[in-house]
Amino acid sequence: ATMDIDIVSVFPDYFEVLNLSLLGKAQHKGLVQVEAHDLRNWTHDVHHSVDDTPVGGGAGMVMKPEVWAECLDDLLHLAPVEDASTLEKPETPNEETVLIFPNPSAPLFTQADATELAGKKHLVFGCGRYEGYDARIPEYYRLQGVDVREYSIGDYVLNGGEVAVSAMIEAITRLMPGFMGNHESIVEESYTGENALLEHYQYTKPATWRGLAVPEVLLSGDHGKVDRFRRDEALAKTTRIRPDLIEALDCHALDKKDRKE
Ligand code: ADE
Secondary structure, eight states: OOEEEEEEESOGGGGGGGGSHHHHHHHHTTSEEEEEEEGGGGOOSTTOOOEEOOTTOOSSOEEOHHHHHHHHHHHHTOOOOSOGGGOOOOSSOOSSEEEEEEOTTSOBOOHHHHHHHTTOSEEEEEOOOTTOBOTHHHHHHHHTTOEEEEEBSSSSOOSSSHHHHHHHHHHHHTTSTTSSSOTHHHHTSTTOSSSOOOOOOOOOSOSEETTEEOOGGGGSOOHHHHHHHHHHHHHHHHHHHOHHHHHTOOGGGSOTTOOOO
16 A cells, blocks of 8 residues: 655745655655645745735734645645535545644644554645634535544644644654564554553663663563563553553553552
């Protein structure tokens, strides 16, 4: 399965970094095609303006719907609709394509979202800048039956969607079959599997370094003991720094020997 990713931004050069490293290799292998588009290519005025003042007042600028729609109609192969208020939301939205807007005022993007999106054929990301984008843009495409998502990557505010989109693309594409050589390293990592604990600490050689020793049990060769030690460590670590993940745990995912902290 291959995936096409289109990104729309007023800073398309920002996405040059996606040609590096593992994602660059995946593109070379033909597993994923990433294209970054300059939103200003869809403007018609001499100033190439993409934003305007907020209706109702307030600071900053808001991205205009007209320019975005011309661009997204092209990328999604949709004909413009004169009066979208008459559209009834179709019952079966397109399952292969997802339109995604990063937005600090949206649900958090999680590993579960990344896993689901890794199975899609076509992702289109729209990067907002300034104070945001006109709310009718996602609304219009939802009315046309497009699967539209808005996600925040964390409870902090960035200057625009570019960093958020890079993070989401990296989280999604690394889960595509064939992307990584070692599939186990995905199965065992944090936030995945039946039980979303933080990962246990990792050590490599030497067994003692600058006076600091690797935990003895890891050198024992007893896989049962090693697994138990790591699981206890993961539970204790998660309880300490992410109690919200412990709260959210499905208690059936805990085994009988998991100790109470
Ligand atoms: N745009 C600005 N801040 C953001 C955030 N935290 N997540 C997603 N998009 C954003």
